Amino acid sequence: xxxxxxxxxxxxxxxxxxxxxxxxxxxxxxxxxxxxxxxxxxxxxxxxxxxxxxxxxxxxxxxxxxxxxxxxxxxxxxxxxxxxxxxxxxxxxxxxxxxxxxxxxxxxxxxxxxxxxxxxxxxxxxxxxxxxxxxxxxxxxxxxxxxxxxxxxxxxxxxxxxxxxxxxxxxxxxxxxxxxxxxxxxxxxxxxxxxxxxxxxxxxxxxxxxxxxxxxxxxxxxxxxxxxxxxxxxxxxxxxxxxxxxxxxxxxxxxxxxxxxxxxxxx
Amino acid sequence: xxxxxxxxxxxxxxxxxxxxxxxxxxxxxxxxxxxxxxxxxxxxxxxxxxxxxxxxxxxxxxxxxxxxxxxxxxxxxxxxxxxxxxxxxxxxxxxxxxxxxxxxxxxxxxxxxxxxxxxxxxxxxxxxxxxxxxxxxxxxxxxxxxxxxxxxxxxxxxxxxxxxxxxxxxxxxxxxxxxxxxxxxxxxxxxxxxxxxxxxxxxxxxxxxxxxxxxxxxxxxxxxxxxxxxxxxxxxxxxxxxxxxxxxxxxxxxxxxxxxxxxxxxxxxxxxxxxxxxxxxxxxxxxxxxxxxxxxxxxxxxxxxxxxxxxxxxxxxxxxxxxxxxxxxxxxxxxxxxxxxxxxxxxxxxxxxxxxxxxxxxxxxxxxxxxxxxxxxxxxxxxxxxxxxxxxxxx
Numbered sequence: 001x002x003x004x005x006x007x008x009x010x011x012x013x014x015x016x017x018x019x020x021x022x023x024x025x026x027x028x029x030x031x032x033x034x035x036x037x038x039x040x041x042x043x044x045x046x047x048x049x050x051x052x053x054x055x056x057x058x059x060x061x062x063x064x065x066x067x068x069x070x071x072x073x074x075x076x077x078x079x080x081x082x083x084x085x086x087x088x089x090x091x092x093x094x095x096x097x098x099x100x101x102x103x104x105x106x107x108x109x110x111x112x113x114x115x116x117x118x119x120x121x122x123x124x125x126x127x128x129x130x131x132x133x134x135x136x137x138x139x140x141x142x143x144x145x146x147x148x149x150x151x152x153x154x155x156x157x158x159x160x161x162x163x164x165x166x167x168x169x170x171x172x173x174x175x176x177x178x179x180x181x182x183x184x185x186x187x188x189x190x191x192x193x194x195x196x197x198x199x200x201x202x203x204x205x206x207x208x209x210x211x212x213x214x215x216x217x218x219x220x221x222x223x224x225x226x227x228x229x230x231x232x233x234x235x236x237x238x239x240x241x242x243x244x245x246x247x248x249x250x251x252x253x254x255x256x257x258x259x260x261x262x263x264x265x266x267x
Numbered sequence: 268x269x270x271x272x273x274x275x276x277x278x279x280x281x282x283x284x285x286x287x288x289x290x291x292x293x294x295x296x297x298x299x300x301x302x303x304x305x306x307x308x309x310x311x312x313x314x315x316x317x318x319x320x321x322x323x324x325x326x327x328x329x330x331x332x333x334x335x336x337x338x339x340x341x342x343x344x345x346x347x348x349x350x351x352x353x354x355x356x357x358x359x360x361x362x363x364x365x366x367x368x369x370x371x372x373x374x375x376x377x378x379x380x381x382x383x384x385x386x387x388x389x390x391x392x393x394x395x396x397x398x399x400x401x402x403x404x405x406x407x408x409x410x411x412x413x414x415x416x417x418x419x420x421x422x423x424x425x426x427x428x429x430x431x432x433x434x435x436x437x438x439x440x441x442x443x444x445x446x447x448x449x450x451x452x453x454x455x456x457x458x459x460x461x462x463x464x465x466x467x468x469x470x471x472x473x474x475x476x477x478x479x480x481x482x483x484x485x486x487x488x489x490x491x492x493x494x495x496x497x498x499x500x501x502x503x504x505x506x507x508x509x510x511x512x513x514x515x516x517x518x519x520x521x522x523x524x525x526x527x528x529x530x531x532x533x534x535x536x537x538x539x540x541x542x543x544x545x546x547x548x549x550x551x552x553x554x555x556x557x558x559x560x561x562x563x564x565x566x567x568x569x570x571x572x573x574x575x576x577x578x579x580x581x582x583x584x585x586x587x588x589x590x591x592x593x594x595x596x597x598x599x600x601x602x603x604x605x606x607x608x609x610x611x612x613x614x615x616x617x618x619x620x621x622x623x624x625x626x627x628x629x630x631x632x633x634x635x636x637x638x639x640x641x642x643x644x645x646x647x648x649x650x651x652x653x654x655x656x657x658x659x660x661x662x
Contacts, residue, residue, distance in 0.1 A: 041504070130609045138604045142531065145297055145597060149535070152290040153542055159283060160549045219522070 016078055017053035023221055024070035025055045038074070040082040048082065050074070058222060094118075151244050154194075158248030161193070162186055162256065169256050170264035179257040183250070190249025191242060198241045205229055205237075274581070280550070284582070287546045291586025291632070292593055294539035299594030299628040300601060300618060301532030305525050307619030312517050315614050316510045318450060319388030321359065321482040322491045324513070325498055325505040331516055332508065333363055338477035339505055342463075345481065348501050354494050357484035359386045362466050362477055366459065367425045367435065368414055375413045377406070377457035379426075380449075381466030381478075388450070388482050390460055394418060395445030398461050405445035406459045413457050416443050426469040437469045451612045481505075524605075524617065536635055539583065543639035547579045551643040556659035558647045563656065568648040575644035576637055583636025587629050594628070595620065 018038065020030060030036065030052055039047030056073065080086060096102040102120065109118040165186065172182055209227040216226040256264065278284070325345075327337035339345065342360050349358045362381035367374050380389055384397040390405070395418040398405050404424065406416070416422055420443050427436025441461065449458045467475050483498075485491050495507035508516070518525070551558070558571055598618035605617040 134604060134608050138601060141597075141601055141604060142527075145293065146531075149290065149293040149297065149538060152286060152293060153538060156283070156286045156290055156542060157545065159286065160545065163280075163283075164549065216523075 016048065016050045016075060018050045019054035019056050019073040020052055021056055021058050021071040023058060024072070025052075027070075030055075038072070038082060040084065048078065050078075147240065151240070154241065154244045155248045158190055158193075158245055159252050162190070162249060162252035166256060166264045169253075170261040173257075173261040173264075182257050183253045186253035186256075187246055187249045190245045190253075194241045194245025195238075197245070198238045201237065201241070202229075202234060283546060283550075287542055287582050288586045288589065290542045291539050291583055292589040294535040294542070295587040295590025295628060295632055296594035296597055297535035298532050298539070298631065299591055299624060300598045301528040301535065302624045302628050303594075303598050303618040303620060304601075305528035305532070306621065306624060308521055308524065308615065308617045309514060309518065310621065311614070311616040311619045313510060313514060315450065315612060316513055318614075319482075320484050321357075321388050322485050322488060322510055323483040323495055323498070324508045325481040325483065325502070326479075326508060328504050328506050330506065331513070332480045338362065338474060338479050339481070340477055342467075342476050342478040345478075345502055345505075349481070349483065349498070352494060352497060354486050354490045355483055356486050357386050359383055359388055359482040359484075360463055360478040361387075361389060361480045361482065362463055362470070362474070363479040364426060364466050364470050364474075366469065367428055368422055369425065370414055375410075375457065377410050377413070377459050379466055379469075380458070380460040381463035382460050383463055384460075387460070390447040390449045393446045393448055395443075398444055398465075400442075400444075401462055401465050402439065402441045403444040404441040404459050404461045405447045406443060407447055407449055407452060407457070409455055410457045410459055411443075411446060418443055418446060424469065426466075427471050436471045439465075439469070441465075450614060453610045454607065454613050536631055539586070539632060540635040540639050543579050543582050543636060544642065546582070547575060547640055548643040548646075550578070551575060551647045555647065555650065555655060559650055559652055559655040559659065562648075562650075562652050571648040572644040575647060576640035579640030579643075580633060580636040583632050583639065584629075587632040590632075591625055591629065 015035075018036075024030065032052055032055060034052045035049055036052060037047040037049050054073075056071075058071065076089070080088070094105065096105050106118050106120065169182055169186075173179070206229060209229050212227040213225055217223065324332050325339070326332045327335070327339055330337055342362075346358060346360065349355055360381075360383065364379045364381065365376060366379045367376050369375075382389055382398075384399055387397075390407075392405070395405070396403075404422065406414070411417070414422065421440050422443060423438060424441045425435035425438035428434075429436065447460065449456075449460075452458050463478070467477060470477070483494070485494050491509050491511075495509050495512075498505065498507045562568070562571065598620065602616055602618040605611075606613070606615070
């Protein structure tokens with residue numbers, strides 16, 4: 001049996017394998033088992049022939065979306081050799097048993113390390129996500145402007161809606177219905193409208209969000225989610241809509257309730 | 268007469284008119300910002316690329332200038348090849364690197380460009396002299412501030428820091444000869460420039476004849492594409508990037524912002540249109556009796572249509588004018604946010620104001636104002652006079 005294994009090794013010398021990402025596989029029409037030549041420089045005449053042993057799914061890394069880059073995973077020693085990197089690496093990833101162990105390891109490594117420094121993964125994530133912090137701030141600013149515009153729109157609509165009821169309100173007042181009841185009924189109507197509008201808005205936002213994710217995941221070829229509707233966002237939208245709707249209804253109804261019914265009839 | 272009637276109709280409901288104007292102003296501001304964003308960043312980048320007249324750039328194959336650490340070998344050989352093309356008037360090779368400057372008990376790290384000072388297109392000299400000598404170096408304000416150096420000072424410049432041995436591969440004394448502003452520099456970036464040969468020496472034997480980029484000036488703009496193809500054919504390890512191809516790459520990378528601008532701009536326009544349509548429709552419904560009386564008195568249909576369209580357009584234009592000022596202020600604020608992108612040249616503006624942007628936004632809003640008045644005005648003008656008067660009297 002060992003002899004057979006040795007013979008097989010002679011017939012098929014150990015070929016290095018690499019893993020490529022699905023984007024590269026699709027664009028270059030590479031399949032598992034294909035032989036490719038990898039080199040450390042463009043148009044190099046020399047290189048290593050390797051077998052593609054795996055096609056890996058791309059991670060949902062926001063840092064990569066704007067770059068149409070391909071990813072190849074290969075054995076460390078082979079990349080070191082190809083890149084002329086010697087026995088060097090860019091970083092070590094260290095797994096610890098928990099937060100306390102992380103702190104201890106960090107302190108010990110930094111106390112004894114010569115030529116390198118240990119960082120928490122969390123700190124590195126903060127440092128490398130500055131681009132997305134900028135995008136997030138931009139989205140928040142745009143969101144604020146949108147909310148202001150929506151608020152004014154909602155106020156206008158509610159004002160008009162209540163103004164349309166001038167004659168109804170005048171009739172109710174002439175029949176002896178109290179100002180309080182009139183205001184309450186208008187506010188209840190406004191709240192119901194705001195609630196129904198919010199429900200429709202939520203449904204619309206789910207459809208829009210699904211479309212946005214489908215479209216941008218296709219454009220950037222990434223599993224990343226571009227639009228996420230979270231409970232706090234829903235709560236903010238509904239609360240804002242209710243507050244604005246009720247506020248506008250209250251303002252308009254109070255104004256109408258204070259006006260003499262005959263004036264409301266336009267007489 | 269028509270204008271007076273439209274004006275009095277708007278004044279009748281002051282709160283409603285003010286709210287509508289405010290709504291249109293916010294929509295107009297958003298629309299202007301989005302028009303500025305959709306064209307601004309591209310234009311700003313184009314202006315930056317062409318600011319020194321270099322229409323073509325050569326970068327390591329498959330990369331954009333300074334996008335990776337890759338370099339182009341055999342700089343002198345490439346320069347010889349490029350000089351054989353009569354369409355090329357100037358070639359400026361550039362090498363990028365990192366240098367360390369020990370200052371007391373601390374070390375300042377800065378980016379460095381190796382350039383030919385006679386044909387460079389990377390910086391603007393603010394004070395002092397270009398780095399013409401081998402031991403001369405120029406720096407930007409951030410560099411001067413971080414090192415505390417002044418023009419005329421001699422600095423110890425080192426490179427190739429080895430973290431294992433905590434030593435430098437090379438070091439030399441250099442004289443700070445000038446204060447400069449780097450055209451492609453990012454905010455708060457420490458940057459210096461020196462002669463190409465000096466930085467090549469500092470970068471070690473591996474990079475002794477390397478460049479990161481070649482910037483090429485071509486006699487006629489019409490020859491750029493031809494020269495680009497020629498360079499890629501003659502020098503296999505490089506990608507030729509003309510201003511047009513660079514803009515395509517930028518468009519691809521920033522397509523998200525352009526699409527966002529189109530979507531939000533369309534939504535703003537639609538919201539403004541919807542707001543004015545709703546207000547004018549309600550206003551017309553309230554004045555149906557009044558409009559019918561005017562018709563009965565002999566006022567023509569076109570007069571009624573014009574008056575209502577004028578009312579809608581006036582709302583839109585007043586709101587738009589207020590919105591343009593608001594848009595410039597919000598655009599300035601949004602630009603300040605996006606300008607803090609790490610590594611983005613300070614000179615790039617996402618929200619570049621161009622008169623055409625303002626005219627486009629104003630034109631679109633005026634058109635939507637006219638469109639907003641069309642439906643209610645036609646409805647009002649086509650009402651049967653006798654029936655409407657009777658219904659209004661009963662009501």
